[in-house]
């Protein structure tokens with residue numbers, strides 16, 4: 001209730017003047033390619049519907065969310081004092097991908113808390129198609145652009161000239177069904193681990209949309225090394241972690257008029273009235289000047305899955321388990337990360353033993369570990385500035401004898417299952 005009141009007040013305080021004074025943005029360049037009036041014009045793969053016996057169906061909406069980078073309110077791992085600018089600005093308006101169980105988009109699929117801000121994990125084996133119906137429940141054109149899979153132009157989900165595909169920019173309220181083939185080139189080579197992780201993210205204004213939280217993971221498994229449900233047969237548990245410095249001042253486009261926004265859209269409309277937009281309206285300092293740097297630093301969050309200072313929950317496993325970790329990076333030139341696990345050693349992409357994985361923006365790596373050392377351990381970025389900024393989490397290996405709440409549950413794979421659509 002208090003949170004709603006604060007948001008309402010902020011929306012009211014932003015006022016119509018803010019909308020009128022915003023500078024034109026790159027998004028003004030965008031002509032949505034999928035509209036409410038046209039209906040869903042997707043669902044095909046190079047002109048034909050995919051074989052339903054090989055197609056896994058997903059229903060993903062983009063929705064606004066009030067995101068807390070620090071839900072515990074403190075650092076229980078390293079005991080750092082939380083910087084006042086972060087403690088005072090915990091609620092951040094972001095966008096995220098949310099999975100639903102069917103095309104009515106009424107029942108949410110269970111979400112995995114260890115994924116944090118990451119969207120739902122989409123998965124299949126080589127030979128499958130993923131048919132992903134995307135519904136845009138925000139006020140700005142968005143998309144889903146996949147890495148690593150095979151697609152035609154309409155299912156590329158990226159907006160640029162000339163001739164953007166039909167799924168390049170999905171208008172507010174509209175939907176589009178992307179069809180992605182998990183062909184041989186999207187799966188692992190025989191010498192690679194039995195599954196690969198690929199990023200997906202919105203790609204109308206890619207950088208801004210990643211900073212708003214619109215990212216996720218696709219997992220493709222080698223069918224010869226898979227269980228019947230498509231999960232890799234040689235591992236017991238999966239985790240995915242995105243190392244990314246979020247710029248929480250990332251501004252969305254400005255709606256045509258404040259009057260066009262319904263009250264129910266208050267949370268969504270506040271996205272357009274965030275700190276960056278307010279600064280612009282007030283006369284923003286030139287880029288690179290000291291005040292601009294302060295503004296940027298005030299909005300930076302050195303996060304793992306959108307959580308900071310040890311606030312990412314659920315990285316728990318049991319002694320003896322074979323655990324697969326999908327490592328992702330995104331962001332800008334400061335996003336050079338070195339993910340370091342204490343207490344365990346990992347096999348990087350099947351070729352190198354290490355306990356540090358190097359990540360650059362759009363890096364996608366697989367690390368396998370055997371949980372052979374029970375205890376509570378630190379996972380952190382080894383870049384000193386990033387560690388100091390809160391880019392760390394705790395993971396736990398429960399001893400073999402542990403029972404009950406001290407044992408990690410057996411449902412251990414990422415993603416809400418999407419069975420093949422026809423038997």
Ligand SMILES: [Cu+2]
Pocket residue numbers: 243335336337338381382383386387391
């Ligand atoms: Cu880092």
